[in-house]
Amino acid sequence: MRVAFVLGTTSGGTGRHVLMLVDGLVRRGHQVAVIGPRSVEESFSFTRAGARFAEVTVSDRPHPANDLRAVLAIRRLTRDADVVHAHGLRAGALAALAGQGRSRASRTARRRDGGRLVVTLHNALTTGGLIGVVHGVLERIVARRADHVLAVSPDLGADMIRLGARDVRAAVVPAPRPGPARRTPQEVRRELGAGERPILLTVARLAQQKGLETLLDVAAGPWASAEPLFVVAGEGPLREELRARIEREHLPVLLLGHREDVPDLLGAAVALLMPSRWEGQPLTLREALMSGKPAIASKVGGIPEILGDAGILVPYGDVEGLRAAVRELVAAPGPAERLAAAAERRGREMPGADDAVESVLAVYGSGKPEDD
Structure with missing residues (x-):
């Protein structure tokens, strides 16, 4: 299976989670690509885990010119992917606008088990104003175009269902087992x-x-x-x-x-x-x-x-x-x-890395919801 991960700027849990999935999928013989800012490759070394990396700027704030370039780049880089798995709301919306997910399947002759869009939502918005308005637009794009949404909390999943997402599941996000304490x-x-x-x-x-x-x-x-x-x-x-x-x-x-x-x-x-x-x-x-x-x-x-x-x-x-x-x-x-x-x-x-990898493989291999 050819899997392309799309993610934005991160220095924390989201990047570590994607690295864990990359490692598990590569070890199982799948072809994996990671698409995102150069900083995430520098922080997490996806290529060392066996993935191909392609640099695309996915900023954490709206930027029309950069976002258009990102959409076009994601479209080109994911053309042959069986699954595009975006992490984060902005990455998910850009992948959807690049033609992945339900809208793509309904417009092309691709086989029905390919080209699906999976979006994992890792965070909720805790501020309002203009950022809240933009956040709401991105939520609707993801809910209407993603084939599967994985939510890290029940409230995120409920929001996606309310906005029309067809297949919402709980994300499995394990933590690595802590090392032993070195001091008393x-x-x-x-x-x-x-x-x-x-x-x-x-x-x-x-x-x-x-x-x-x-x-x-x-x-x-x-x-x-x-x-x-x-x-x-x-x-x-x-x-x-x-x-x-x-x-x-x-x-x-x-x-x-x-x-x-x-x-x-x-x-x-x-x-x-x-x-x-x-x-x-x-x-x-x-x-x-x-x-x-x-x-x-x-x-x-x-x-x-x-x-x-x-x-x-x-x-x-x-x-x-x-x-x-x-x-x-x-x-x-x-x-x-x-x-x-x-x-x-x-x-x-607590779940482990293998549990998380098997959970996404179950999503990747599950039946796609019917198109509009």
């Missing part, structure tokens, strides 16, 4: 200057979607007993804004920047804290569960399905609810120990 929790605590304070760990890009302003509100207290230490691993555009507030209000929050030792940090933490506005299938949450760590998280997107009974869910933006959940875990060892045992069970249930 005591060594990590000394590095962080935690003393006897319990540690709550957040691993996130410092961006609007992650709800980090809520984390700072939670950290501000008040705390009746020992004040927790909130540790944030990650970089992003909000770093200076967050740093300024932490210093101004003397908040018990450490911004560590990008870290390669997340297993060490998880080992020293009581729980993972995710105050996000929205998440699909966050790899960090899967990694925490596979490490036996519970989570306190916003009840949004795909988080509830992943977390199950291995943590505490709180409505997004509920500062008092999040603070009460933190107090529950740090006040006495019992609740944290019970949730840690549940996290270990959930961690053993």
Whole structure:
């Protein structure tokens, strides 16, 4: 089978997911091409995994001239593909406009099991305005032209069904099993200057979607007993804004920047804290569960399905609810120990790379919905 992946600019989970699929498909004898910006090849080395790479600019914001060039390039590069699998809403819409999917099948004499368009939706929009209007247009293009839509959370899938998508399924997005911690929790605590304070760990890009302003509100207290230490691993555009507030209000929050030792940090933490506005299938949450760590998280997107009974869910933006959940875990060892045992069970249930590859092959080989 000839599979062409189309993706836009990414430095995180989407790129790692595509690389995992590329590796699994190549090992199974399929011919794979990846189409996207040069930066994604530099970050993920798809060619090293056995794929052909073609550079096409798929920007994260509308740009009429660039988008037209991208559509024409995608049309040319995917002409002989059996399946075009786009990742992300913009990549999916550009692939659809390039003639892939249901509209292409109805206009050409290609065999019915070829040339289908699969779109995996990895993210939801958390802002409005003009960006929201453009987002809505792209959603309709994908819903009406894609043969199959894979959604990383139930709300994304429901939106696609509402907009007319014919075949919507849950995406399988596994996380690689975390490596072992290299340092003891005591060594990590000394590095962080935690003393006897319990540690709550957040691993996130410092961006609007992650709800980090809520984390700072939670950290501000008040705390009746020992004040927790909130540790944030990650970089992003909000770093200076967050740093300024932490210093101004003397908040018990450490911004560590990008870290390669997340297993060490998880080992020293009581729980993972995710105050996000929205998440699909966050790899960090899967990694925490596979490490036996519970989570306190916003009840949004795909988080509830992943977390199950291995943590505490709180409505997004509920500062008092999040603070009460933190107090529950740090006040006495019992609740944290019970949730840690549940996290270990959930961690053993997490899907692996082979599960993800087999799931997309099932989609690629399934019957195409009837054309209009």
